Amino acid sequence: AETQAAVDKWTVRTELEQKIPVVAPPEGADIYMIGRLWNWWPILELERGKTYKLHLTSMDYNHGFSLQPTNINIQVVPGYEHVIKVTPNESGTFSVVCNEYCGIGHHEMVGRIYVK
Secondary structure, three states, X not given: OHHXXXXXHHEEEEEOOOOEEEEXXXXXXEEEEEEXXXXXXXXXXXXXXXXXEEEEEXXXXXXXXXXXXXXXXXXXOEOOOEEEEEOOOOOEEEEEEOOOOOOOOHHHOEEEEEEO
16 A cells, blocks of 8 residues: 555656556655566656665565666565665666566566666
8 A cells, every 4th residue: 555655646657568657756755666477666766866765575476676787686575575775876777677587477577767
């Protein structure tokens, strides 16, 4: 419920064929990214130098949250929520790759984080 409320509140547009929401939260906000077959939801649009509290979880299987090209790797497990503080220090487009095999669509499971 918290995840959907935050997404609804801060969605600025949708992207891709699946119309995945792009969420641009204010500094200090709780932001959410959910792994599920076979995508990361939603897309995040963050501001460089601002701090956010990122909540990561899975709705179905174990997924790997690998933020490229950084060296951030987190095992995301159903029923467990990782909460980490993030302060992006570089602008750009970052890919979130699932690096834990999760089935036939695993190779397509790539999310996105934009940093302005």
